[in-house]
Amino acid sequence: MALLPSFIRPTRMTKRSASPAGRPPAGDEAVLDAPDDRLSPALVAAGRGEHTAAAGLLATTRTAAEWENRDRYARRLAAFARSRPEWFQSWRAAAPDDPDALLVGAQLAVDHAWPSPARAELLREVSPHITAAARADDRDPVPWRIALDHARGSRAGHRYFEELWEAAVRRAPHHYGCHVAALRYLAASWHGSHHACFDFADTAAQDAPADSLVQALPARAAFGYLTDGCGPEVPRARLDAAADRAIALSGRFPAADPWPAEVRNKLLYVLLRLDRRDDARAQLRLIGPYATSFPWERFSDDPLGHFLRLREHLLAAGPRPVPAGLIPQPPVPLREHGGHVAAGDH
Template sequence: MALLPSFIRPTRMAKRSARPTGLPPAGDETVLDAPDDRLSPALVAAARGEYAVAAGLLAATRAGAEWENRDRYARRLAAFARSRPEWYEEWRAAAPEDPGALLVGAQLAVDRAWPSPARAELLREVSPHITAAARADDRDPVPWRIALDHARGSRAGHRYFEELWEAAVRRAPHHYGCHVAALRYLAASWHGSHHACLDFADRAAQDAPAGSLVQALPARAAFGYLTDGCGPEVPRARLDAAADRAIGLSGHFPEADPWPAEVRNKLLYVLLRLDRREDARTQLRLIGPYATSFPWERFSDDPLGHFLRLREHLLTAGPRPLPAGLITAPGDPLGEHGGHVRADDH
């Protein structure tokens, strides 16, 4: 599918206490960016300086072609390695050809270059890391997702990006990470062309299976529109349709499940901006204790605290409007489309 017709935060957790069934968890039960039961042991071992559990986890995702899990785990392991690199350096030294080590290394190299003012230049120097990860397993779409992010950050042209995109979707036609990378590229390349982003997201979701995370892509495009404040107006019905599609996806997963937590947190924001309070409260119940940095880090340096304040207001304020600071970035006026979010955020 063509892009156009032509074209870590560490987990924060406090003690749990008993709560009546069906009610949202208390603030001291809520966690931020909680790892699932497979990733958690790998992070615990990495904190001890051991890499074998992480290597085994990524090997299992590769053997089972679990590309969504592989992508998510590689991101989290690279984020951990960025602040605690010793265990990763030992892994790379012991197994330099391990596809998992190469994948984490490619993600880590991009992550390290991204915050720099010289991002584009630095990213061009890390291309060999991505090439090595891609060559380690030709089936794996995750190095191609990293390559798509790399191309956006290095300001690659449309033709080159399309070549990467076609290679990525040949390997996994409905890989969510690759689709998010493409959506971000569209937003960065045609800033303000939210119709183009929604067109791409809608086509991708229509082609994807009902339980695929790609069903949440239109809501992510709607999030970009609602937080950007530029470009022509998008009809309300289209935004509602994007939210409805994500609601349908959310219903495919169990309540209080860490796997769809980011999708549900993002959907919660979209529903609040659309003033769909009851739908938002339903998503709060489904989110349970699993807050995520995205999207709340866009509006506060304390995403967990921001989520808790927003939840408290939503559950206790009745029909009263949400304070502007809960749904817009600090210092941004609450205009028709809200505060500004950088189109090139990593």
């Protein structure tokens, strides 16, 4: 099925220099989903029941229009509030109209509803939380990313999703979270239409700045294809091109940096599935100690352990067969024109 036409947006290109990479650290130094130096103090304070640091952090991202950071921090703070709600409850009580508290509250409401078998019905009840967050600061694209996820989970129609998408990209044309939400919607709405996902991802990456995380969107489409089990084959050249674009983006960030860690972990899986072992080892050195739950939680209940076993295998001297289940394989081998794997989503 053809892409939604309004998903296409032009822009200019910018550039960032790369930093050299070192050898990955020992296994006991690896960490899973490590917060960066700005988020870590806010989480520590929240663990003590204090909300001031989290409020200050999100206020700074909003004032400076740091939308990628704002999105990432809001997700992590909402996840923390699910298990440790006291600090967030005191924040809401002290500042019920705070745009930053409303943003975390909207994400938290969606997160609470998402695992339920009655997801679609429960999500419809949390719409007011998202509306309140969007109205609190009209510049902020992050409530619109939450709205896009909400629309997918509540099985909203294409016209409504397009309206949300247009509102999101008016505020931030190259916001990665919004683009991932749109890619997931395409995958969920037209299951197996991987060419549509690639078309959307490739166009978005071509239009985005060279150092934008949107450059990794085609690799995310490749991941969706390689973990799916339906639809026509995607040419191998297109998969390699998606990986090459993500490699170029990864090289623009310092080694052992938590900011691009999820992009690099996802890219590592794609490279391994494409049997590009040398490129995979190079990404391991860039990843350093920063393992991420995505994508390894897709294949193991112990994502950090899975990452460490994979790293040990890749860095061992000499060729060795891949242990069973370490790199999930497709039902048929990848050929010149592509291949398939077990069911999954983007």
